Amino acid sequence: MQPQYQMGYDRAITVFSPDGRLYQVEYAREAVKRGTTAVGIKCSEGVVLIVDKRVTSRLLEPVSIEKIFKIDAHIGVASSGLVGDARSLVDRARVESQINRVSYNEPISVETLAKKLCDHMQTYTQFGGARPYGTALLIAGVSDGEARLFETDPSGTLLEYKATGIGTGRPAVIKTFEDEYQEDADFSGAIRLGIKALHAATEGKLDVSAIEIGVVSIETGEFRKLEKDEVKAYVDQFEE
Amino acid sequence: MQPQYQMGYDRAITVFSPDGRLYQVEYAREAVKRGTTAVGIKCSEGVVLIVDKRVTSRLLEPVSIEKIFKIDAHIGVASSGLVGDARSLVDRARVESQINRVSYNEPISVETLAKKLCDHMQTYTQFGGARPYGTALLIAGVSDGEARLFETDPSGTLLEYKATGIGTGRPAVIKTFEDEYQEDADFSGAIRLGIKALHAATEGKLDVSAIEIGVVSIETGEFRKLEKDEVKAYVDQFEE
Amino acid sequence: MQPQYQMGYDRAITVFSPDGRLYQVEYAREAVKRGTTAVGIKCSEGVVLIVDKRVTSRLLEPVSIEKIFKIDAHIGVASSGLVGDARSLVDRARVESQINRVSYNEPISVETLAKKLCDHMQTYTQFGGARPYGTALLIAGVSDGEARLFETDPSGTLLEYKATGIGTGRPAVIKTFEDEYQEDADFSGAIRLGIKALHAATEGKLDVSAIEIGVVSIETGEFRKLEKDEVKAYVDQFEE
Amino acid sequence: MQPQYQMGYDRAITVFSPDGRLYQVEYAREAVKRGTTAVGIKCSEGVVLIVDKRVTSRLLEPVSIEKIFKIDAHIGVASSGLVGDARSLVDRARVESQINRVSYNEPISVETLAKKLCDHMQTYTQFGGARPYGTALLIAGVSDGEARLFETDPSGTLLEYKATGIGTGRPAVIKTFEDEYQEDADFSGAIRLGIKALHAATEGKLDVSAIEIGVVSIETGEFRKLEKDEVKAYVDQFEE
């Protein structure tokens, strides 16, 4: 529970606390921490995004819980946190990508897109009339033949990782990667490591049918979501 | 009752609480929980929407309590929560559908419409000057020969279900569906299951004359509300 | 008296309370509950509106206390609650009716008008910068040869009734109607029932000279306010 | 003194209290109750407005304390409450009258003008960014050969009276009128009654030199303020 003297800072948007923090931004980060776990891993062949969708009811159509989104031919995004906010950011990302194609006649670079999204998110932490986004993104793509993996958070901070995770299971995922990540793995190895990390993050209660995997390949320069049976193959492999 | 230290977060719209929640959105969900119960069920022939209108007085014209709305030839919606808010969203849905027809010369896809409504609802959770919508919707329709059933809530979250419910009776409805739902039922079976779920949700006090049923058929691709005697036939069947 | 922990929700317009209610809307309903009593009754010949104007001083010109308003040739409205708010809604209703005539060259349907007014009232419950309307309306009219009677409230909810009442005396009016209403009554019977209901609502202190009656006839399709002597005839009849 | 739990409602403009009242409007009425007393009386010859200007210092130019204003050839207004607010409303009334003459080439009807002013005052009770007017008006005029006398208050309520009063002395004035008002009096009788009512309202401390009288005559259809000696004649008559 918050000590009483801090209550005042929470009400006004984009106001500093006496120790120089923006509480609204930190609270938005809590929304991310309560989200589904997503991991991103760079490997020798490209970048892998894996999400545990936490499907809790057989009545749900798992396919409708979209946590990995294709942004452009060469870029995909995984999200954690408020679902509506994520969709709003994904829409924006798609528009920015199309604008780049129309304006410069070439695909947007992964870094440019990530910076544009972060700039957008930052304004929601500085100006009144709106709250910060309650969403973190993993942005994976290929530019100039190089794999890139960015992580953003509600403050608009942008960091590039070799491997990282967002959402509830982040600490367990990071621990797994700190111990076992290898840059020279291929897609197969990276996916196996990602599933292992998610497994650790869910304390073994990983639901196979609810795993979503996206990969962007350096060779083809294309992002695609794996088909259900491809996913199943990796999960089966893991469970053996 | 809310503990005292949370009072501050309720007053300002679209502000995060220290644990990353948007109280205004959660309170809006309470408005939905106090609404009439509505169920939606996909079946082999299409989608079924059933609402218990809770007509409490013989002075009321039951027909005026509209809880199922035709949006376009191929899409219907059932609502629960604040009545005025629902009508506002229904108006918006109809306009979006017409815009699609005018712009692209074809009916809007069910998923596109559902996403547009959710995007709209999400903005009311992020920007100041207005409160979130106090309404949930079941959006049923047929696109490309496939039956679709979406559920939205005040946060702008969008999920697709095989069968689901909104409003006061949601827990009882979901329980019934978890136990008895079968994908391969026909309209008749789906409607019987829906009535059974509503019966459970109202603890047996289901008012026959106040049941409203809408169906969208894969075969015809059309949404229509059942006539009074059609509804009566199903209810009589159930009561036997 | 309100418990202390609710005070915060009252100050900000259009904000949800923890249990999903919009207090400002409910308080506006209190303004209606403190208003003069008005009743509306559908009958075989059309719809009847009757208001007890509560003239309290012989210095007042009773004619100036207008509680029943002609909106268009075929539509009349009775109001209860804040007088200035009612006049503002009546002005809007008249403008909407004229717009319909100009745009489509035909009279507005009663239901369309009622929905437009409710949509307007709903926006005052969702957006900041203004309070909800403190007024309920009974909207009576004839469309396509059918009598219609709608009731609106500050939330923008719209219901159609066979017979209903608004204002201070609503509970007594509704009780009278639940017991004695008959759909097949003629104007004369409906007016007598309405006066009886108002009599019950005012605990017998009904002031004859302050009763205002409006009728819309299926036959003529016209709304008109009864002349003073017509009203007197009905009241005399009642008192016998 | 207000009980403590009501304090919250006073701060935000145009917000309902739990019992459905608009405190800001009721407080504005208090400003009227603290204003100078004005009376209006319909009689067989037209309408009379009389004001006690309460001139308290011999240094003041009594003529500068204007409480009765000519709006148009056929309409006059008496005010009570905040002086600056009254002047603002009077300006608006004059403009509305001129607009009517320019638009329709005829004088504005008294009722139309009164309604327009009330509509204007009502908006200040519903929308944010401004407070309600702290002023009541008596609007006297002749339209279609008929004398009219309207009273408005800060809520935008409009009532027509045979005889009425506003300001501090209202209760004493109304009591005098309830007892002694006669519709068939001529100007002379009406003015004497008005002075008597003001006398009662000021507990006999009526200051002759500070009485202002305006009359609008059915015969001429003109509004005019009485000259000093005309006023004196009536007051002398009264004091005998």
Add this chain to the structure above:
Amino acid sequence: MQPQYQMGYDRAITVFSPDGRLYQVEYAREAVKRGTTAVGIKCSEGVVLIVDKRVTSRLLEPVSIEKIFKIDAHIGVASSGLVGDARSLVDRARVESQINRVSYNEPISVETLAKKLCDHMQTYTQFGGARPYGTALLIAGVSDGEARLFETDPSGTLLEYKATGIGTGRPAVIKTFEDEYQEDADFSGAIRLGIKALHAATEGKLDVSAIEIGVVSIETGEFRKLEKDEVKAYVDQFEE
């Protein structure tokens, strides 16, 4: 000191208190009461304005403390209260005067100018986003061969006086005038009375060099500030 229960009303601009007062306006009047004393006196030859500038340091250039301002050829103004606010009103008065000359090709009447300034000041008491003016003005001029002397205050109230005062010393000034004011005095007599009143207001600590005098003459129709030696002559006369 204010009782504690009134604190709420002070924070929001242009809000009524339960007893119908506008505290912000009354507080603005306090700013005037803390201002330098200014007096205005009508006499047989015109109007006199006298101000005690309270120069407290020999380092100050007394000429820079301007408390009497020429507005137009025939109008002068004395101010008390917030200095910056006074200058803002004086600028406005000069612009209004010039607009009148340009629009109608004649000097603005003193009353018209006074009303325009008051209307302007009133809006600052009714609309949000700004505070009322913390300044009172004495407006002296000649129109149609007649001397006029108006006093305004932060509420936008306008009164015409034979003789009056504003600022700290108002009560002492008014007392002097109530006892000794004579309408038929000439400029010389009026100025002597004004100096006497200021002397009383400052408890005898009147600083000769800091007295500023403006006169507007019926004969010439011109406003002018007296030269230093003219002022000195009057003060010397007084001190004898």
Add this chain to the structure above:
Amino acid sequence: MQPQYQMGYDRAITVFSPDGRLYQVEYAREAVKRGTTAVGIKCSEGVVLIVDKRVTSRLLEPVSIEKIFKIDAHIGVASSGLVGDARSLVDRARVESQINRVSYNEPISVETLAKKLCDHMQTYTQFGGARPYGTALLIAGVSDGEARLFETDPSGTLLEYKATGIGTGRPAVIKTFEDEYQEDADFSGAIRLGIKALHAATEGKLDVSAIEIGVVSIETGEFRKLEKDEVKAYVDQFEE
């Protein structure tokens, strides 16, 4: 420390306290009182501005602490208080000067510029959405062959002085000037007096290298900042 009952007034900008003061303006004055000390002195040859820049670290480039600014060929300004605010006002002053040259083809008069700056500062004390400036200025210049020295403060008050000071050391400076100021001093005498005053204001801890001097000469009509060695000469002289 402020007594508790005043807290409410501090939060809302441009609101009067019960005793007619604008706390935000008075608090802005505190920002000035915490600023570096600046003095201005009129003398027979023109005006002198001297500032003690309080350079506290050898790592600082003293030249970058600008406290005296050239506004136009004939006008200079010294500031105390918030540094960013001062720069904003200086920018505005320069623009106003250039506008005058462009519009009228002549240099702006010192008084006109000073009034324009004060008018600008006054608006920040009356309108919402911004705080008052936390800066005082000494405005020195030559117009029509005459030396002028104005002092402004956060309220927009404008005073002309023979000699004055702003910032932390004001009381000591004023005391020195009250005792020793002579109008007929030449530049050399005025500068020596200014340095003496600053010396008193800093309790003898005057840092030679951090003294900045600007002079505007009646003879040349030009403002210039003294070179480092000129300043040193005066300081050496003083220290002897």
Add this chain to the structure above:
Amino acid sequence: MQPQYQMGYDRAITVFSPDGRLYQVEYAREAVKRGTTAVGIKCSEGVVLIVDKRVTSRLLEPVSIEKIFKIDAHIGVASSGLVGDARSLVDRARVESQINRVSYNEPISVETLAKKLCDHMQTYTQFGGARPYGTALLIAGVSDGEARLFETDPSGTLLEYKATGIGTGRPAVIKTFEDEYQEDADFSGAIRLGIKALHAATEGKLDVSAIEIGVVSIETGEFRKLEKDEVKAYVDQFEE
């Protein structure tokens, strides 16, 4: 911890506290104090910027933690504080530089750019609707063959230093520079001193791989970031 009576000032943006401080600005400075440490040092050959990026995980791509930014050919910037805010200021700086090139066909002077950024930052401390920037910048560049090094802070204050530091380690850095800074050092000496200062600031836990160095050379007039091996060479040198 803040004493309780100050809480009120924190909530409203750009409001003065009773002692003339802008708390929001001071809290923004706390955000800077919690930032990574950056140093800037002028030397005989130009200016050096060095940052300790504090890379805490082997999963991070150190290159993505950008703390030194090239603004234009001749200007570089180091930042400390909120990362998103820094990026927003860097974007603005780049745009200003380009505008200067387009408008005047020449590179922007370092001082002009620094002032423009400070003016921009100052407005965020005076106007409502946004918070101040939580970022400090070191702006290094060469103009007219001279090396310049400016430091800005959230208030918009601008100072030029010979050597300075921002962020968590500022006190230790300043202490090192006060003791050991020499103006006549060459790049090599300056970089060694900077690394020493950072070493002191991090209490010896300086992470070699996370050091970023930018230099702007008087000779070439160009800013560039050192390559990884260049940085390594200096660090190795230091560690010996």
